[in-house]
Amino acid sequence: xxxxxxxxxADALVAxxxxxxxxxxxxxAQDITSGGVRMFAWAxxxxxxxxxQTGQAHFWSRSRGALWRKGETSGHVLHVRDVRxxxxxxxxxxxxxxxxxxxxxxxxxxxxxxxxxxxxGGTRGDGTSLGLREDGGxxxxxxxxxxxxAETIARRRRERPEKSYVVSLLDGGWPKVLGKISExxxxxxxxxxxxxxxxxxxxxxxxxxxxxxxxxxxxxxxDDVFAELKRRFGVSGLDEKASRTNATPGAASxxx
Numbered sequence: 074x075x076x077x078x079x080x081x082x083a084d085a086l087v088a089x090x091x092x093x094x095x096x097x098x099x100x101x102a103q104d105i106t107s108g109g110v111r112m113f114a115w116a117x118x119x120x121x122x123x124x125x126q127t128g129q130a131h132f133w134s135r136s137r138g139a140l141w142r143k144g145e146t147s148g149h150v151l152h153v154r155d156v157r158x159x160x161x162x163x164x165x166x167x168x169x170x171x172x173x174x175x176x177x178x179x180x181x182x183x184x185x186x187x188x189x190x191x192x193x194g195g196t197r198g199d200g201t202s203l204g205l206r207e208d209g210g211x212x213x214x215x216x217x218x219x220x221x222x223a224e225t226i227a228r229r230r231r232e233r234p235e236k237s238y239v240v241s242l243l244d245g246g247w248p249k250v251l252g253k254i255s256e257x258x259x260x261x262x263x264x265x266x267x268x269x270x271x272x273x274x275x276x277x278x279x280x281x282x283x284x285x286x287x288x289x290x291x292x293x294x295x296d297d298v299f300a301e302l303k304r305r306f307g308v309s310g311l312d313e314k315a316s317r318t319n320a321t322p323g324a325a326s327x328x329x
Contacts, residue, residue, distance in 0.1 A: 083122040090121070091162040097133060100165045102143075102175065105154050107217040109210050111175040112143075112151075112183040116165060124153050130167050149173035182210030216299065223285050223295040230289060242286050250290055253283045 092098050096118070102111040114132040116124070120140055123131040130143040130151035144150035155168040176183040186205050213221075229239035242250055257280040264276040288295060 081125075083125040086125065086156060086158070087118045087121055089158055089162050090118075090165065092118070093163075095135075097135070098163060098165050100130075100132060100167060102130060102151055102167045102169050102171075105168045105170055106220065108214045109182055109217075110184055111169060111171055111181070114143075121156070121165065124167065125156060128153055130169060143175075144172065147173070147177075149175060151175065180207075180210065185210050187211075219281070219285070220295060222282065223289065226285055226289045239286060242283075243290055247290070250283070250287050254280070254287055257283050 090098050097115045098117075098121075100114050100116045102113070103109070104111050115135060116131065117133045117140075120131040120133050123129075123140070123142070127142075130153050132141055132143065133139075134141050142150075150172045151167065151169040152172070153167045153169050155166075157166040157168070158164065159166070171181075174181050176185065178185070186207050188205065226239050229237050230243055233240050242253065257276065261273070261276040261280050264273040267273070285295065288298070
């Protein structure tokens with residue numbers, strides 16, 4: 074059977090959604106940078122259309138019986154970069170960049186209460202007994218930690234606090250920055266074959282930190298590095314290297 078023609082991307086999405094008996098579908102807002110879940114709400118067809126047309130998250134308030142745009146009173150707008158539906162069409166995902174916190178309580182995420190991780194034995198991740206506690210939201214993915222370190226380095230450069238190691242590196246110019254990168258790379262190379270996991274992780278973290286300082290000095294965003302790594306997925310390391318105009322010795326794709 075040929076699918077019916079639709080007149081816009083919004084119409085195509087709405088046609089694919091399996092709304093419930095009240096004409097609503099649950100919507101999850103996920104931070105596109107951190108991957109953390111920002112909030113959950115409901116949407117009707119008009120809310121989905123407005124979201125796609127304006128690029129700002131719209132929902133349907135069941136308590137008020139009305140449409141609402143996230144941030145219309147608080148200013149904490151959710152800028153929607155992508156809209157997706159699950160395999161059954163009965164859940165929608167907004168991939169967003171957020172202005173400020175997303176919870177009316179002032180927390181970054183509405184999901185700021187939890188167990189803090191669960192071990193296989195039924196205890197919390199830190200070995201203590203289960204029980205609700207509050208934090209900033211769902212567990213940060215590793216990439217976000219790297220992003221936050223990069224942001225901290227950039228803030229040190231702007232604010233120039235006293236006794237800042239980052240400031241001393243940047244003020245030392247390229248010789249000091251490159252010297253530290255070379256030094257930390259050498260220490261990691263020595264640690265790798267030793268089989269000491271904790272020491273190797275320590276040296277790898279030192280190298281990554283100083284590479285981030287170098288990227289900040291060069292004016293290169295860490296997001297550009299993530300984008301380049303993403304581009305290489307699914308490509309043979311040898312093929313990717315051969316395709317470059319000016320190949321960098323030793324570089325490879327994550328799939329090599």
